[in-house]
Amino acid sequence: MKKFSPKEIEKFIEKLDFSKIEGGIVPVIAQDYKTNQILMLAFANEEAVRQSLETGIVCYYSRSRKKLWKKGEESGHIQEIQQVFVDCYNDTILFKVKQKVAACHTGFYSCFHREYVNGEFKIDGKRIFDPDTVYKK
Template identity: 45%
Template sequence: MDIKYNSSGLVPVITQDAETGRVLMLAYANTEALSLTRSTGYAHYFSRSRGRIWKKGEESGHFQKIETIRVDCDADTLLYMVHQTGVPCHTGYETCFFRELDGKIIARRLVNPDEAYDKKDE
């Protein structure tokens, strides 16, 4: 299937827990990140802020093992169904969608991000 990448060569990737169905995060992939994801079985993304590909968990050890990759009807968004090791969010929460629009926290912080992530790249 031909994926429709945007003008920057990226496609949005929604990542969902394969066991619970909980939406974990949204990131982007380019053709190389998608190829690495498919060949290794672990989620790879393209970091727009760092300008490079990264394997989820490369700094924290909180990896995402791919169960399946789905494509939406327009072929312009991907859905990674994953088995999450640790937490998906760099803030330490169990999902990147841990707060409501008014700021109310609705999810649990499972780890201290200062202990789990290398902050030198931020």
């Protein structure tokens, strides 16, 4: 798990451009560090980025709930940061992570488990866990 010093965190945050999306957020891609499989896309504000880099566990900002959301806080399916990348515009983050169990709340390893083929969505992969037994109602 990769953690950063307070000085490194501040230097990283200073370089990010939070101005392009209303609410001061940036897209964050989570990618499996071994297989390079894209796991999910979410968003982070400055505080979520700071917490992620301090703890080594990915934290996002929920646009619907308007609050920080530590991935896996309810399920235990955390994402441990292995590497951190930023795009050429400094407005998108890529975290290469070690994913515990699965990234998708529907029970699949990746949120990108539906392939569009011949006008329909086809499931690509298998459900790893039952969301009804993992998440509280």
